[in-house]
Amino acid sequence: MTSSHDKPADVFAALKHLRAEKLAIPDEAQFPKTAMDRLTAAGVLQAPLPRAYGGQGLGTEPGLGLETLSLLHGLGRISLPLGRLVEAHVNALRIVARYGDAAHMTKAADGVLAGSLFGLWVTDPSGQGELNIHAQGDALRLTGGKMFCSGAGHAGWAVVTAFDPGCADQRLLLLRMDGSEQVSPLPAGLSGMKAAVTGQVDFTGKHVARNDIIGLAGDYLKEPDFSAGAWRSSAVALGGLFRLAELLRDQLKARSRADDPHQRARFGQIVMAHETGRLWLRHAAVMAEKLEAPPEEIIATVGFARLAVERVCLDGIELVQRSLGLGSFLTDNPVESLMRDLQTYLRQPAADEVLHNAAGYFLSHAFCAKENNDADV
Ligand SMILES: Cc1cc2nc3c(=O)[nH]c(=O)nc-3n(C[C@H](O)[C@H](O)[C@H](O)COP(=O)(O)OP(=O)(O)OC[C@H]3O[C@@H](n4cnc5c(N)ncnc54)[C@H](O)[C@@H]3O)c2cc1C
Known part of the structure; x- marks a missing residue:
């Protein structure tokens, strides 16, 4: 375990190394413990801690949007479930x-330095059973x-809303x-992202202290932070698209189909799709992590970036299916589970509302930062 006094780990070199040695998730239905241990040893879980607490501030300190984007995209290239777990860890530490x-x-940093992964659990069960706090004297x-x-x-550890x-x-x-918590699988499991072990947790009977409460009532939904964080899951997802394009390239070459003009056209489209998503995310990451622009502009920009990434990933999946045909549905083809993971991960909340609101904002504001400046596009 890296201590808070060591030189910051080069997490990007570590990710490159893990990719080169093809860090594998051996069983898509199990928590990827070995891979997570490798990421922990590489300093990935520590990197989101603020620098004053032994980390590198990725996702928790302003102005590090592009570095955080590189981290999350790099993780998505290795494994979407692994990336999702780290993304949630970053989101939780950011809230703290x-x-x-x-x-x-300090408590959170001690947990991270002891090797803990953090979760962020904010989704209530539909109907009854949402998480409630009851006062019992001081407890x-x-x-x-x-x-x-x-x-x-x-x-x-987890940050939860109650x-x-x-x-x-x-x-x-x-x-x-x-x-003291009751952990159980979802009544019906998800078809993708199984290795992120997305289950349900019943906290009934758990005692907490008043100082376990973070911040003020309503902080979780406070804008622009609440909406601006959406770019981080898109960053992981786009890493998945990158991996999909790599696998497509390898499989076209292996089947001697890379010179076919139709296959080339589709491969070109997937490369362009990824680049579109990357440019959107760079813009959104810089704006969201600096939190300097007007809040409504940050929210609208991140919203468009999220939807643009969703679109290019869905297009990428279709292009891969057309290119590799039924072979892309064979369960021993890594493309098959990757597409299932990506389709599942792309289901993020309130997509229609995000588009409606972002379009509404840009109907009455310059929709390109350079709209009023011809010299700088
Ligand atoms: C892999 C994965 C891991 C996750 N992990 C976590 C986690 O660790 N912690 C956590 O808290 N949550 C987690 N979630 C859940 C996540 O936070 C959202 O709850 C979930 O992604 C919502 O997706 P949805 O498509 O059902 O959204 P919805 O918002 O229900 O959208 C579904 C469709 O309904 C539309 N719609 C939405 N609201 C309305 C409305 N009022 N009227 C009409 N139409 C509407 C949307 O535009 C969209 O078209 C995870 C989700 C995934 C996919």
């Missing part, structure tokens, strides 16, 4: 850094649970998993 106090951040007790919890049963009747609003809690 942004809304927590020094004691929260607090939880009832209910969370759905779609990536890393359930494997994350050592309803607090005391203020009639959602609070953020920083919780250490101590075995």
Whole structure:
């Protein structure tokens, strides 16, 4: 384990190395423990900690959008479930850094330095069973649970949202998993992203302290942070598209089909699709991580970037299926599970609303930052 006093690990060199040695996820239905251990040893889980706490500030300090994009895209190239687990870890630590106090951040940093993965569990079960906080004198007790919890049963810590009747609003809690939680699979499993082990967690009966509450009521939904974070899952997803393009290239060559004009045209389209997504994400990552532009512009830009990445990934999947044919559906072809993972991961909340709101913003504001400056496009 790297201590907080060591020189920061070169996580990008480590990722390159892991890719070169084809770090594999041997069983798509299991938590990728060995791969996660390798990432931990490479300093990947530590990198999102703020620099003052032994990390590199990736995702938690302003101005590091492009570095964070490289990290998440690089992870997506290795494995989408692995990337999703680290993305959630980054998101959770960002919330602690942004809304927590020094004691929260110290607790979180100690957890990371001890090798823990963090989860961010904010989705309530539909109908009854949402997570609630009950006051019992000075102590607090939880009832209910969370759905779609990536890393359930494997994350050592989680940031969760819970309803607090005391203020009639959602609070953020920083919780250490101590075995008092009931972890179970989703009633019906997802067809892709199985290795992210997205399950459900029932916290009923768990006791928490008042200082496990982070920040103020309603902080989780505070804009622009709430919407601006969406670019990070897109970054991982786009890494998956990159891998898909690599596999397409390799398989076309292996089948001596790379010189066919139709195959070339499709390969060209997938390369252009990836580049489109990359340019959108660079723009969104810089803007979202600096948080300097007007909040509505950040939200609209990240929204468009997210939808642009969704579009290019869906186009990429179609191009690969046309190019490799039925072979891309054979379960021993890595393309098959990658496409399933990517299709699943792309299902992020409220896509229509994001497009509606982003288009609404740009109907009344310059829709290109350079619209009023011909000299700088
Ligand atoms: C791989 C994976 C891992 C995940 N891990 C976690 C995790 O660790 N923690 C966590 O909290 N969550 C997690 N989630 C869940 C995630 O946060 C969202 O809940 C989920 O992605 C929502 O996707 P959806 O397509 O069902 O969204 P929805 O918002 O339900 O969208 C489905 C469709 O309905 C439309 N729609 C949305 N709202 C309305 C409305 N009011 N009226 C009409 N139409 C509407 C949308 O535009 C879209 O067309 C995970 C999801 C995935 C895919």
